[in-house]
Amino acid sequence: MELISHFIDGKLYSDKNCRKGKVFNPATGEQIADVELASKDIVKMAVKNSLQAFDKWSKTTPITRARIFSKYKDLLVKNMNELAELVSKQHGKTIPDAKGSIQRGIEVVEYVTGITSSLKGEHSSNVGTNVDSHTLRQPLGVCAGITPFNFPAMVPMWMFPVAIACGNTFVLKPSEKDPSCPLKLAELAIEAGFPPGVLNCVNGDKESVDALLEDKDVQAISFVGSTPIAEYVYHTGTKNNKRIQALGGAKNHMVIMPDADVEKTTDAIIGSAFGSAGERCMAISVAVCVGKETNNKIKKSLLEKTSKLNVGPYTDEKTDFGPLSSEAHYKKVLGYIDSGEKEGAKLLTDGRNFKKQGYENGYFVGPTIFDEVKPEMKIYKEEIFGPVLSMMTTKKYEDALKLVNDHELGNGAAVFTKSGNIAKHFTENAKIGMIGVNVPIPVPVAYHSFGGWKRSLFGDHSIHGPDGVRFYTKLKTATITWNEDNAGPEFTIPVLS
């Protein structure tokens, strides 16, 4: 059985005595590897190693760092097939979907090849007579990233390229469910020319997360995962005086106006609700139709299209979406469907008994659609993170917007309409971090920043893009004069003129 270990000080590091987790192929339900779960001591060692690397790395020039990232980008492109295979085999998503997510990660690497511009400070000449002022953005030290199972390549690449390009060193703690791709990302970083310790990768679970949260040498932590753990990481980390950005779960609504194009809208719903088996934090999980007639048209088209979807393993090129990532998650999603049925939502398609011939032990759930979902139902209040779409109907646009705004999660939301007025109103008034107008999955590109509102993000900074640079740097302001006159001590607060 393959044993997946850690990557510390530029090489694989294994501790045969440590606890182990199991890694599965979700399409077959077979265990394919063991993963070492780092003890507190191993995490401490990785952090110390990154701390040793920090001094020299932080003194490299931004252009030197940018050039290494250029090489890193080329290596990621060259290794795309292998990286995608690692993602798909352990997560279950299709190869084209895995490649798309790796590409979105590569775009962050491309963004930081221009880090020289992002790190430029501001300069003001003559803030007083012969006095100038300028700002510097300086690195924090050792930063850490804790990432979820659903994007084992993209989400780590939302974090470490920006942190490292800003002059920090980084310890990545990926999900223990699909750890091979993040480990490969760390190996490629050495091949690109990053010095050992600049990017370390420790595999593990709660014990390693807690070790990072408690380690006094870790200055900042980026977390992406479920809302309860994001909240825990935020409160524990800030209590330990760390800078924390903690991105949590989502319940993304699509508001469908009566004037929306039915075919385009239902194609958008199908791709965003069922793509990657619904295991995306920007998946549309609630379709809110404005008016009964809109609901009828959307429902009819959705049911026709859903019946033609291919659910299967990533190895089959015809597969539209694959299995859920683990047995525990599979059971959880089935439990939500049971609960929706019990609470009185109308089950239009039921994915619970879906079986794929030859893959009977895989964690497959077919596309599932509920209609007549009510705000008090568990399937509406909670994130399901599976191929399950809830449909709701409101009389007016204002009622649909209220649903969006009253939900405790605020990651993404979309409106489908031909009306510029509705689009503008929705964009300005939805209490949501990322808005799509006729775009179902409005994931900001690398040079913008990604982040939700309400209980979808704890902390003050979104991830990657300009907010990422702010998160991973400290601001310093210098006031400078070369004036040789000496006016003697000044006892009042200086007012420059």
Ligand code: NAD
């Ligand atoms: P998770 O919260 O279970 O795990 C995330 C990370 O936290 C993992 O590295 C895991 O090892 C660690 N962890 C798990 N339990 C812990 C505990 N008790 N204490 C400390 N650490 C713990 O999330 P997941 O199931 O891996 O990922 C799915 C979730 O991530 C969904 O809720 C999804 O919406 C969310 N997500 C959010 C975004 C976003 O940008 N907002 C992006 C991707 C995924």
